[in-house]
Amino acid sequence: MNYTTVYKILHNDLKSIENRLEKVLETESPLLKQSSLHYLQAGGKRIRPILVILSGKFGNYDIEKIMDVAVALELIHMASLIHDDVIDDAYTRRGRPTVKAKWDDKVAVHTGDFILAKSLDIITNIREHEVHKILSKTMVELSIGEIEQIQDKYNFEQRFTTYFRRIKRKTALLIAASCQLGALAAGAESAVHQKLFRFGYYIGMAFQITDDILDFTASAKKLGKPVGEDLLQGNITLPVLLAMENPEIKREIVQVQETTEPEVLERIIQLIKETGSINRSIDVTHLYLKKALHILDELPDHEVKPLLHTIVKFIGDRKF
Amino acid sequence: MNYTTVYKILHNDLKSIENRLEKVLETESPLLKQSSLHYLQAGGKRIRPILVILSGKFGNYDIEKIMDVAVALELIHMASLIHDDVIDDAYTRRGRPTVKAKWDDKVAVHTGDFILAKSLDIITNIREHEVHKILSKTMVELSIGEIEQIQDKYNFEQRFTTYFRRIKRKTALLIAASCQLGALAAGAESAVHQKLFRFGYYIGMAFQITDDILDFTASAKKLGKPVGEDLLQGNITLPVLLAMENPEIKREIVQVQETTEPEVLERIIQLIKETGSINRSIDVTHLYLKKALHILDELPDHEVKPLLHTIVKFIGDRKF
Numbered sequence: 001m002n003y004t005t006v007y008k009i010l011h012n013d014l015k016s017i018e019n020r021l022e023k024v025l026e027t028e029s030p031l032l033k034q035s036s037l038h039y040l041q042a043g044g045k046r047i048r049p050i051l052v053i054l055s056g057k058f059g060n061y062d063i064e065k066i067m068d069v070a071v072a073l074e075l076i077h078m079a080s081l082i083h084d085d086v087i088d089d090a091y092t093r094r095g096r097p098t099v100k101a102k103w104d105d106k107v108a109v110h111t112g113d114f115i116l117a118k119s120l121d122i123i124t125n126i127r128e129h130e131v132h133k134i135l136s137k138t139m140v141e142l143s144i145g146e147i148e149q150i151q152d153k154y155n156f157e158q159r160f161t162t163y164f165r166r167i168k169r170k171t172a173l174l175i176a177a178s179c180q181l182g183a184l185a186a187g188a189e190s191a192v193h194q195k196l197f198r199f200g201y202y203i204g205m206a207f208q209i210t211d212d213i214l215d216f217t218a219s220a221k222k223l224g225k226p227v228g229e230d231l232l233q234g235n236i237t238l239p240v241l242l243a244m245e246n247p248e249i250k251r252e253i254v255q256v257q258e259t260t261e262p263e264v265l266e267r268i269i270q271l272i273k274e275t276g277s278i279n280r281s282i283d284v285t286h287l288y289l290k291k292a293l294h295i296l297d298e299l300p301d302h303e304v305k306p307l308l309h310t311i312v313k314f315i316g317d318r319k320f
Numbered sequence: 321m322n323y324t325t326v327y328k329i330l331h332n333d334l335k336s337i338e339n340r341l342e343k344v345l346e347t348e349s350p351l352l353k354q355s356s357l358h359y360l361q362a363g364g365k366r367i368r369p370i371l372v373i374l375s376g377k378f379g380n381y382d383i384e385k386i387m388d389v390a391v392a393l394e395l396i397h398m399a400s401l402i403h404d405d406v407i408d409d410a411y412t413r414r415g416r417p418t419v420k421a422k423w424d425d426k427v428a429v430h431t432g433d434f435i436l437a438k439s440l441d442i443i444t445n446i447r448e449h450e451v452h453k454i455l456s457k458t459m460v461e462l463s464i465g466e467i468e469q470i471q472d473k474y475n476f477e478q479r480f481t482t483y484f485r486r487i488k489r490k491t492a493l494l495i496a497a498s499c500q501l502g503a504l505a506a507g508a509e510s511a512v513h514q515k516l517f518r519f520g521y522y523i524g525m526a527f528q529i530t531d532d533i534l535d536f537t538a539s540a541k542k543l544g545k546p547v548g549e550d551l552l553q554g555n556i557t558l559p560v561l562l563a564m565e566n567p568e569i570k571r572e573i574v575q576v577q578e579t580t581e582p583e584v585l586e587r588i589i590q591l592i593k594e595t596g597s598i599n600r601s602i603d604v605t606h607l608y609l610k611k612a613l614h615i616l617d618e619l620p621d622h623e624v625k626p627l628l629h630t631i632v633k634f635i636g637d638r639k640f
Contacts, residue, residue: 117459124452132444139437
């Protein structure tokens with residue numbers, strides 16, 4: 001089984017979620033409608049809605065019960081991408097111009113705010129107080145993670161723990177919340193949704209580290225954005241941190257701060273690759289995925305477990 | 321009685337709210353802490369917390385009951401100011417550099433997101449479902465209002481209704497929500513908090529129109545920003561719309577789109593003043609304030625009614 005198979009098995013429910021997402025972003029403002037549908041229509045892996053559905057199966061699954069959680073989480077993710085692209089000065093995402101590129105920074109800021117507000121409005125449909133509490137805490141952490149990303153830019157002296165804490169906040173916690181809230185909204189018992197939180201946390205960490213690896217190893221076409229963009233922006237990721245353990249390589253890497261010349265960047269990327277830090281980073285993702293599989297074993301038997309297994313495998317192998 | 325007297329009477333409770341606001345924005349990220357405290361420490365009229373307190377008195381008032389509502393609303397307001405300053409390219413507010421000026425657009429976007437997330441986290445302390453529903457709807461309208469402000473920029477053909485709908489979304493609804501939610505959180509009955517919503521809506525409309533008038537009539541020092549800034553940014557406000565009823569004046573005003581020269585702007589401001597559109601705008605604020613006073617009459621007798629009366633008077637007379 002692969003990711004596409006999972007997608008096909010869940011097709012009907014994913015389609016309902018997709019329709020609801022489009023409906024939610026309907027607004028009388030033509031500009032806001034276009035700008036907010038822009039990312040939605042670009043597609044994406046929809047990993048968060050998929051995790052909400054699969055985790056929801058551990059409770060009394062009903063698409064209507066988990067719909068609002070899935071929609072809200074995907075919207076929060078989308079809003080954070082739009083604001084991130086303002087921060088990172090990014091002009092392409094998923095192979096299409098970003099909101100800030102197609103319109104401008106101003107439209108992007110408010111489109112993000114609008115999508116965020118819509119997600120909150122959706123989530124108020126849910127009465128479980130715990131859902132609100134978990135979600136708002138996640139959003140606080142997410143925004144701290146994002147500001148840390150600015151703060152830590154070009155900081156070549158940062159520690160590994162700084163990196164791991166940052167990606168936990170920036171990515172892993174929202175994926176963890178997707179798993180936990182899907183189960184919680186479907187009425188799964190506490191021990192189960194807490195385990196799913198940890199499952200989501202581990203795959204979320206692996207997911208972000210893989211993203212950081214792909215920035216070096218994937219083609220610009222697959223990435224939908226230039227290769228080495230993270231490093232050029234001063235985002236110090238795991239492959240870079242590992243490569244910098246060699247002081248000579250570090251001296252070369254820090255040059256990226258003073259240049260935007262493609263040849264220099266290419267040479268630095270080549271050097272990083274030659275240190276073997278990519279493979280060591282892959283090893284770290286596998287450690288996280290192993291922990292995720294361990295949690296999966298502890299979860300009650302259920303027919304969706306092979307699907308979650310496939311997700312874990314996908315995150316370990318994905319090339320885009 | 322004047323606004324300062326109201327402030328003094330409510331001093332203890334306002335001080336508690338102020339302390340809580342500061343505490344909420346405590347975070348381990350030094351950058352985020354500084355940037356988010358930046359506006360808070362600049363002071364401000366605190367009109368929303370004051371309205372929350374006064375409205376709360378119509379229920380079983382208890383500072384602890386209304387604290388979270390007051391803090392959350394002030395934070396939402398603050399976050400929207402920070403994002404607005406990115407949109408409007410504003411470098412000063414309340415006589416101090418804006419977050420975007422002191423740091424940059426990127427820090428401003430995420431600081432706004434952080435403050436917003438914190439406000440949501442606070443509001444989850446409140447169990448009343450209706451509070452969440454009203455607040456999220458208000459935030460959706462607020463973000464639509466903000467994008468409309470971008471969309472309507474330099475649109476010299478816009479109708480009066482476009483302006484009124486925009487300021488309703490951008491300003492009046494959050495002030496209306498302050499009044500309603502204060503009462504709701506303190507357990508006031510439905511008829512009362514709905515009346516307070518309308519009271520807040522009317523004073524909110526008057527508040528924004530007054531803001532738009534002050535852009536022309538106040539000194540740069542009192543404003544804490546340059547005179548005529550709104551018009552220079554392409555924000556077409558009530559005094560401008562009224563002045564443009566004269567086609568000759570309109571021909572002069574539209575020139576603002578092509579120039580940033582201070583002399584031209586000064587001449588246009590002078591022309592607008594000479595049409596009498598400022599006084600006509602003041603008349604409109606008085607119409608709204610009259611409606612607010614009418615609602616105030618309908619509210620149950622209470623010792624805070626004279627204080628609300630003072631707020632109405634302050635909004636009609638304020639010079640800053």
